[in-house]
Amino acid sequence: MSSTASSTSTQIQLASRPVGWPTPENFRTVTVELPDLAEGEVRVANEFISVDPYMRGRMNDVKSYIPPFALDETMTGGAVGRVIASRAEDLPVGTAVLHQLGWRDIAQAEASAFRQVTEIHGAPLSLHLGILGMTGLTAYVGLTRIAGLRSGETVFISGAAGAVGSAAGQIARLLGAERVIGSAGSAEKVELLTSKYGFDAALNYKDAPVREQLPELALDGVDVFFDNVGGDHLEAALDVMNTGGRLALCGAIASYNAEEPTPGPDNLSALITRSLRMEGFTLGGHFDLADEYAQRMTEWFAAGEIAYDETVVGGIDHAVDAFLGMMQGQNTGKMVVRTA
Template identity: 70%
Template structure:
């Protein structure tokens, strides 16, 4: 066994408003020889996700903030290149949370061996087959359950979670699925590839007007990735006993000032609405059920996907910043191998 150098991305300054490249640095970290029970993994793909922006703030949240001067973490998938643990052998494909680096080394228990699926790139374990898909599934089965015949609205629909959520909603029995996105190309993709019945560009006109036109009979479920004007529009359109899964609030992530809340909160009372926020860590008990159903749907050819792939660990920050600006379609990943 040998020592090795790993290229890693570290946070050196907490962003105010939109992050910039100057908030990060690229560092070389040396790993020594493995100790008993450890493995060394050459990452093939790492994930960049909106929630990571919140971890760059020094604020209490559902996950600890990134430490300044330390390598950031996040989803990653790779292959074991050295091992001292028989349960995680050399050559195994492993999923883990030691992203933002090209080589990871730690105790074997930090890595989960996953099978290679025919016809599926490993990066899908960071997207529709992984936590991204699970997020959509949890939101639409436990948080705001989709019922047969429902009309479902999904904001940020062309992103990683949104593209998964639209398909999951349909597979769970939704009769009509509506999405919002930020460009004509993404709107077209939603209706031609992902099975959305209607979609609109939120930049074209007020969201409330466009949603009302797309859902003249109202909506029953809203999967919220955006907040702000999208949440306000949904509250004004939800039918009696409507349900809202509050997954993200990307409209507020990079704001210097607090983003005003919806002006029509009284609708929650008038319509008997249920709004529930969630983070995935509280619902991991649904993972086995999701893995089984998603593997079946994927194997039956019922799941479409898009990925935006950026090459090189040195471009991980660029990928993150582009993702925050909506430059990705589907899941944004960085190919490090």
């Protein structure tokens, strides 16, 4: 191991807590000199880091399922890269690893902070942050464990052109859904959902209220709603849910940057009258499904049954731009930052 292997790390810190939409002024870029490796540590050159909607919530100093980012400290998040220096036998130089030390180009920590990934022929490493990783697992958990999707059912997915949504649509089809409906924020994304991702129908939520558009696409109702958006999408879904339907609440991006409380649905009584079950979830309690998902997704991917899009932004110095763009819907599929 060479103690001089890329010992300088460029990192992004949270400088102040955003009110409403984050701005570049909420962040700062710092250069950190890394110490020599201690026994059992590795140094990793990140190739891609992930920017995700949940990170917006961590910028607020509020109690949640994951601690908030600390001010004046480097933020964390999903990243994938290769070991460039090692004092850990099980992670030699060259090993591809997945970890949570994102928002930096070089990461250094105990070997236990990194997990070796199995590289799949034809799949860029970045997919381990998306369809092959936690993004895809989130979709799988929501459809299987939370919603209990059954063959022949109709599924509606909000935010369907995003990373989790586009995975959920394809996985729903592979699990036997009869009809898959999605929402997205542009005509181009709607076209992508039906032409590339196998959705039967899709709506542009900017064309007209979702509550007006959805019934026309779900004439036989909806059995499973996978929600990444909340707000008007949740309200619209409740209108068309079939008796015994299940709603899996994965995200609420519609309210993440709101400065006032977002009004709740006015039709929650449908939960009673139609015997619906609505459950929110985060991935933390469901990692026991990771091996099962990895096996199934690897088979689907190898068989050519999975399509994917990535929006790749170049350079650690553009990580904040990538995050802000993702929050504004500028990505198709997973948004990642190429740091190598």
